[in-house]
Amino acid sequence: MKSLVFCLLLLSQLAWAHDYPDTYRYQVLVTDKTTSTVTQSSFLSIPNIVHAIHIKNLRKIKASVVVTTDWVKPYFTAWANRENENKYTLNFWGGLARIPGMNDEAFAITACHELGHVIGGTPRIKIKEFLWSSAEGQSDYFATSVCMKNYFKFVNQTKKLTIPKKLSETAFTLCRTTYSNELEFLICLNTNKGIEGFAAMLEHLSQYKEQLSIETPSKKQVKVTTFDSYPDTQCRIDTLFQGSLGQPRPACWFAK
Numbered sequence: 720m721k722s723l724v725f726c727l728l729l730l731s732q733l734a735w736a737h738d739y740p741d742t743y744r745y746q747v748l749v750t751d752k753t754t755s756t757v758t759q760s761s762f763l764s765i766p767n768i769v770h771a772i773h774i775k776n777l778r779k780i781k782a783s784v785v786v787t788t789d790w791v792k793p794y795f796t797a798w799a800n801r802e803n804e805n806k807y808t809l810n811f812w813g814g815l816a817r818i819p820g821m822n823d824e825a826f827a828i829t830a831c832h833e834l835g836h837v838i839g840g841t842p843r844i845k846i847k848e849f850l851w852s853s854a855e856g857q858s859d860y861f862a863t864s865v866c867m868k869n870y871f872k873f874v875n876q877t878k879k880l881t882i883p884k885k886l887s888e889t890a891f892t893l894c895r896t897t898y899s900n901e902l903e904f905l906i907c908l909n910t911n912k913g914i915e916g917f918a919a920m921l922e923h924l925s926q927y928k929e930q931l932s933i934e935t936p937s938k939k940q941v942k943v944t945t946f947d948s949y950p951d952t953q954c955r956i957d958t959l960f961q962g963s964l965g966q967p968r969p970a971c972w973f974a975k
C-alpha cells in the first residue's frame with residue numbers, strides 16, 4: 720500500500736552500497752538495465768488474470784474491482800484502494816516490476832497481495848479508514864495460501880507448469896514432502912520461485928541492508944497480532960513460504 724513510498728523515502732537517507740546507479744534507489748526507468756524478467760506484456764496481463772479468476776469471491780462480498788497499470792511510471796509502488804462502499808482499485812506502477820531480481824511469479828504474488836487487501840479476510844487493519852482492508856501480513860498469507868494456487872491452476876491450462884531452474888533445495892524438498900499431487904507440487908515450486916523474486920524486491924527496497932531467505936526464518940514471536948503495519952521483511956518471506964506449504968501463519972506477526 721501507500722506506506723511503501725514512505726518507507727522508501729526514509730531508507731533513501733542511507734548510503735547506497737550496490738552496483739546499480741544511485742537513481743535505482745527510488746526508480747527504474749523503462750530504458751534502465753535490470754535483471755527483472757517481467758515484460759510489459761506480463762505486467763499488463765498478470766494483475767488482470769489475478770482479478771478475473773477471483774470475480775466470484777468479489778461478488779460474494781458485492782465488491783467490484785478495477786485494475787490500473789502504468790508500465791512507464793518508474794517508481795516502486797503497488798496499492799489497493801477503496802474508492803467507495805463497494806468499489807476498489809488495484810494499482811501497479813512499472814518501476815516495481817522492473818526492480819532487479821523480480822520475475823513474473825513475484826509480480827503475481829504482488830498482485831495477489833493487493834487483491835488480498837480486499838478479499839483476504841481477517842485479521843484486518845484496525846485504523847478507522849482501513850477497516851475494509853486485510854492486514855499486510857494477512858494479504859501476504861492470502862497471496863500464497865490461496866491466490867497463487869488459483870493463479871497457477873489457471874495458467875497451467877494454457878502453459879503447463881515446469882520445475883523452475885535454480886530453486887533453493889529447501890523449497891524443493893519441502894514442496895515435495897508436502898504435496899504428493901504433481902500439480903500441487905509444481906504450484907508450490909513456482910510459488911517459491913516467486914518468493915525468491917519477492918525477496919529480491921524487498922532487499923532492493925531496503926537498499927540491500929538485509930539478506931532475506933527462507934533458510935533464516937525470523938525468531939520473533941509476537942504477543943499481539945501485527946494489525947496496522949508491515950511485518951518485518953524476513954517475517955514477510957516466512958509468511959509467503961508458510962502459505963505456499965499450507966502451513967499456519969507464522970508467530971512473527973500472527974498471535975493465536
Ligand SMILES: [Zn+2]
Pocket residue numbers: 720832833836855858
Ligand atoms: Zn499491502
